[in-house]
Amino acid sequence: MRYRIGVDTGGTFTDVALISEESGETFITKVPSTPENSSIGVLNGVKQIIMETGIQYEDLNFFIHGSTVATNTLLEKKGAKTVLLTTKGFKDVLQIGRQTRPKLYDFRARRNEPLVTRDLRLEIDERINAKGEVVKEIDQNQLTELVEKLKDVDAKAVVVSFINSFLNSENEIIVKEFLEKSLPNVSITISSEVLPEIKEYERTSTAVVNGYVMPKMEYYLRYLEEKITELKIPSELYIMQSNGGVINTDTTVKMPVRTVLSGPAGGVVGGSNIADQTEYKNLITIDMGGTSLDTSLIENGKPQYTTSSKIQDFPIHVPMVEMHTIGAGGGSIAWIDSGGALRVGPESAGAVPGPVCYGKGGTEPTVSDANAILGRINPNSLLGGKMKIDIHSAKKVIKEKIADPLGLTVEKAAEGILKVVNTNMVRGIRVISVEKGHDSRDFSLLAFGGAGPLHASDIAEELGCKNIIIPPNPGIACAMGMLTADVRHDYVQSYISELSQINLEELNNKLSKLYRISRDELAAEGFKKEEMKFQASLDLRYKNQAYNLNIELDDMYVTEVEIRNAVEKFHSSHNKVYGFSRLGEELEVANIRLISYGLIKKPKENINNNGPNQDLEPIGNREVYFEGSFYNTSIYERSDMYSGNVIKGPAVIEQLDSTVIIHPYQEALVDIYHNLVIQNVKKKAGRELKNAVLKN
């Protein structure tokens, strides 16, 4: 048998998913994460699942890893000592950014300190002009002096970002080659390789992030690679990228910036699999954990991508799954502000000290405490009994800090906390849906993460989503998603030209250059011709506008017909995204893009027609609070449910990694992929918000 393994490092747990390539059967496990050296958690997880399943290391055919090393290095500012080389006159570009302050009214809010301090930002006397011509060549003596300086400061990484290098990378390459020869142990990043796109600040920022995390990432991945070899796992180490594809270790080590959303992207890939398999092609995904919620959107089975993200306010302009993060999770703290309004977040009790009910020293009322009081999560224990719940302390703190000041019962206060946090989440989800021209009523809500299935119904109600889908293992959806990812590389080449004046030969030359590079790269990774797939596209815009739209091309050779089709697509896409189009207006090309895929054979689909389980019985029952009163509610165990089983609300479905809530007005069906599909079957009772909460 051949298996594929996915390991996703999270803040608290490292999740492992294993799938049989032949049967599609899956296995999962969770082990504690080891933040000080996350490879220990990864290896523990691999050993654990091998032990639990009895599968051999030699049968692990494909190893995929969602790593937080790049992200955490960035967040904790623990990257390498990095030197930035800029064109003379521009060393402060990294610090000035776009000259804006982070918060309009809070003048105490600070921007990020740049990752490279000013004394390590050195200027090189060189210049490329706006036409891409070298107007000042680099003097070799300068470079010799530079090497001495780099040795002096003991630089571990060097980033080169010159003005207009997106048009001509000659000078950046000269520096790179010189340094590679003189300082073989220093990591070198040049901006024209990471992101050959206009706008010096964003390009420099992206390149700096790459250089800054590179040494740490290289050390980590090489170590892990070695251990995998020692275990006799016959697979290369593949890393999940932010764009939903995987790349091998050699490429990751050169371009670690591509992995900043490594784990979360796995969840989105999982979402697009569900869209592929089921009739639900349009999905809004929510991944809710202890401190935050990540949301993304899948339209017609395709995740939405962006090339202009920020991670912790650092612009990173490489292609990524478009994702919005909201500071709302189980640990979000409820409080009453100076005007008497109930607020939830952005402060979070996090994993430590955590919610009051976890009994680990938390003292502030949180969303999880509210869920426990209302019976939504098991008021005795979680994680299959491994974690006890202290419901009395939770009640006490909500009474003192929320219910009494507001003059409400503890239950009403707890319900209020959920209402407010749900409202906050809905507001965030609208950013990637309604505000981007999508009607959320045309979408189903795919909920995962430990807390997603708890809140899914209320969120879906507010957004008007048609259904709610809960995957089989919502708590490890990201690791599961990775198992089906293809290898993917993104290439971009800045090319600015009016469309009416476009030189097709030049355009095709540039495109075929990208094509050759990408084909060779895939071939070097061992892909055969029939396993390669390419998608070319153009970033187009109305002339003199700043907003590009990415328009896919049907072919790798661009003809006049193709250009005309692209123009048409641009207008209709512009109309959708921006609400108008200007037919007949001059268009401009900004970038040529190419995505190459190395297709990986998909594991067999794990279709399960073994149900329904005729003997399905609740494992117990408890009082659960829904819309103003407690209901005696049946509790089910997820693994007892087979395809075709239908559960009528109110009900709670418990599983190791999550808790699913079925409201009194809902019904849940288990489909052949073991997803739970939840739908409204009755009208939600009353308008209780209006009636119950108004007081005189």
Added chain:
Amino acid sequence: MRSSKIDGITLEVMKNSFYTIAEEMGVTLIRTALSTNIKDRVDCSTAIYTKEGELVAQAEHVPLHLGLMPSVVKEVLKMYPEDELKEGDAILINDPYISGSHLPDIFMISPIFYRNELIAIAANIAHHVDVGGLTPGSMSVKATEIFQEGIRLPAIRVRKNGVLDSEVIRLLEKNVRTGEEVLGDIYAQLAANSVAEKGIIELVEKYSKDHVFLCMKELMNYSDRRMRNAIEKVTDGEYTFTDYLEGDGITEDLLKICTKVIVDRDTITVDFTGSNEQTKGPVNSTHGVTSACVFYALKSLLEPDVPPNAGTYRSIEIIAPKGTIVNPNFPAPVSNANSNTSQRIADTIFGALADILPEKSMAACSGTMNGFSIGGFNKDRNKYFSYVETYGGGQGALTDMDGMDGVHTNMTNTLNTPVEVIEQSFPFIVNKYALVDGSGGPGKHRGGLGLERELVLLGDEYTVTLMSDRQNNKPWGLFGGHGGENSSCTVITPEGERKELSSKVTMSVPKNTTIILQTAGGGGYGTPIERNPDEVLKDVVLGHISVDEALHQYSVVIDEKTLKINYQETNVIRNN
């Protein structure tokens, strides 16, 4: 804490709903606008109102619009009372003497009906690229009457019962330089108000009309409560401050802004009596702009997080004598007040309250938006171009931290234009874009550094307009902190002749001229001698100050070669 009929949960949920509507109006306006001014610089704001014209929720885009949004709808409702309004109506207005802003800021106001009854009002404001007048962009520094600043639209019903008045549109189109963009943005403004209409009607259908009305009122009371709670913590008394603008574009006389902040229990009165009489040049700040500065400064000092609506400002009264620079009489020109006078008014309020709010106060920021534009004919491309940008500077220092370097402060927060975009779009070469070393006002915490841009203008003779300030009076420091370095603008002719430009000027320069614009640094906070020597050393290592400056400004002795502090000598000097 509970003084209302709505509990804290409903309040928070409904607050979220109202602000979501205001924000989605904003997203629609930005998404569908045609001009880069709105799309990229986000120079617009959106809001919803009660049917009486009270501001319920305003999306936070431009601080300057804070004070404009509360008053204008009520004024327009006086001209178009409820019984004259119909479903599908929309009203345009940009008259500064009613709407409060300058002419490029056009408001669009739409009544919202539900079952034939007026239930709310939606409004938005957008800064249009051009509304006619003396110069492109309609903000000439040489205007002496509002008539030279562009077309003035009193409240005009541009859409009646859902039908757009094509005659008014034609009139507007023919009176501006960029007709297509202005109309495109007008349509975007109409689209934004439709979003509000849809959102408010959905809320009414979900909860009932009365509930929505009640929550609107309660939300205002909530903001009012929070502001008053914050004001009550401020010691009662009268606090004054005076600061100056350097010229109005016509003369270089100092123009006085005199501010008295009176804190009385839970209310604040800001009295500008004694300020300069209105000026001939266009730096007059209308009552609306003046109010915006007061609201901005008080909100950010006292309660940055309070949601802006009519209630937020109930506790604040403004006395701005007619005929002065802070409340001019018609037809005084006003276009440049938004970029200069506004910043100085905000400075005076921070200055007045500094002594009683030392832990919250900020020393003076760079004090102007440093408007800079270059226009002319690009021979290479055979077309006219116009480069317009505002430059950030140093932020003032705070009680516990240095000011931010090279950043937009107070009344604006628009993006810069990337060097590579400038070189692609205009016939210029950028030689330098950097922080100005030594420009931050020394102090226990130092002011932020100003910005420098060096441009070479190729190809032809071009017209350069500067709208700046703080060339002679430094942005002040607090509690012994020194002022930030002044701004400057140097022109170097192709022959190498240098000339300093004054702060507000329009002139033509020959081809191959070099221009170096430096913006002011922020003021320092606390005496420089109190500054931690390690912080002083850090500034030396980063190249912001020299070893000499460390010694003379901060009394810290640093060895030039080893870059180590000589603590012994430092202590001796500091203790003397």
